[in-house]
Amino acid sequence: MTKLRIGVVGLGGIAQKAWLPVLGAATDWTLQGAWSPTREKALRICESWRIPYASSLLDLARECDAVFVHTSTATHYQVVSELLNAGVHVCVDKPLAENVADAERLIELAARKKLTLMVGFNRRFAPRYQALKTQLGDVASLRMDKHRTDSVGPNDLRFTLLDDYLHVVDTALWLGGGRAQLQSGTLQTNEQGEMIYAEHHFAVEHLQITTSMHRRAGSQREWVQAVTDGVLYEVTDMREWREERGDGVLTRPVPGWQSTLEQRGFAGCARHFITCVENQTVPQTSGEQALLAQRIVEKLWREAMSE
Template sequence: MGLLRVGIVGLGNIARKAWLPVVATASQWEVAGAWSPNQQKAREVCAGYRIPCMGSLRELAAVCDAVFVHTSTASHYAVVSELLQAGVHVCVDKPLAESLSDAQRLVEMASLRKLTLMVGFNRRFAPLYRELKTHMDGAASLRIDKHRTDSVGPQDLRFTLLDDYLHVVDTALWLNGDRAHLQSGMLQTNDDGEMLFAEHHFACEHRQITTAMHRRAGSQRETVRLVTDGAVYEVNDMRDWQSEQGGIMTRRPVPGWQSTLAQRGFEGCARHFIECVSNQTAPETSGEQAILAQSLVDRLWREAMSE
């Protein structure tokens, strides 16, 4: 078997910043082409990376074994279902689909066709988060804060929960290693229904889990703090590691050789998808796994709407 033929759908901001630098420059697979609804922008981006620019999604699917999807959330179901029907393995940005029912249909479609369907939760592949996960045994509390400098609106509460807060909830569930029971929480919105602040408390056996996000905190910081029996660990922005044991504080410098995309898990996520397709193994962020976090976020939104 030759090199895996990989394609890219959607060439917007997130694709250009986070995925193209990884996917388009690797030698372990062949980039067969890319397609985006904005054909003018697609031709410009493809020319910069020397990637064939396809005229349609069908044309791209015909020359690919696996495809990374970076289109809008509203288009996920239509794009991913067409690729799966064409027999192509898919890695799609979160959330899997705009609605839970559509997400479930995609999972069933991939299962029926025995195709890999993975959701690109990059934080699960951030090296420091993966290391932190090894210290979860005996942990009493886990807290994740992901704040924004000034990002209130213009989208509504549901959009922000699915677009951004979903990362926080999924990372907490993954680090915990099990489903957690929602105990309490709050969602604050402005008069236009745009999210201002969210904080939720979950429990799993003897462990307390907290997720929080403020959309106008004056800070773009992401912090994970883990308190265990004998140690406290803290990771800031997926790059700074700090631990305290026996009153001794240890801080680790960021490896000079490690790129930002590797630190934030994009590189590991892309490679994991390709390995799963090549080896026919189940991805860590399968469609079924992605639905767990999306179901919980959907519940938070519905409960907020009913108040």
């Protein structure tokens, strides 16, 4: 079978740290090339990874079957729509587009072109979170915290909600089954309109879900706590697993062979997208599924601006 030809658009920090190491190490597909509007910097990066640099976005599309997009959120609609119109399958960093209306247009375009369109919510593919999800049949309470040491500003509230808090909302709702409704919450900003703290409460039937983020907590810690009938689970930084029962506490070490990119879900996310393209199956984070958390986050922002 012919190997899938993969391209990369955008060669910034996230592409270099998370995606190129995964895509460049594979044997089941070919890393065909890359493109970024910053030509000189892009050429250096392509040389270090020994991949061809395309002279334009359309030139890259002509050489590829599928493309990973890691450009700024503001460019997502233009870049993704151009790739879809060129007949290329796309996996794009979250959020799908800068606003829900543009995201819906991209979903409709992909459906019309019969192409795979996936949003790269990497935490859904983190092995620890996937394992936790299988244990939550009788969960009563679920809480996810993702804090920052000192990351207040320089961007405004809307940017931070879409760039970072979106991960928390998406992961927590996915772990809880995806049907919870927003009940209440708080958003604290400074005088410049930059986010300081967010906490929100969701509910579905008997399940209560809380999401929380402080931008100056003195810690980079991320953890999920789930309370079920007889067991309390905690996963810290997508690595440490702890479960507490009446007869003691069980901790699970991270497998020695497992890389950080595997632990954080980037490797699993990339493989899932490529498998979906090869098998013509629907990705876990396509269409409305990918927009669930973004709709909520945009609602939080609109309500904060109207106060």
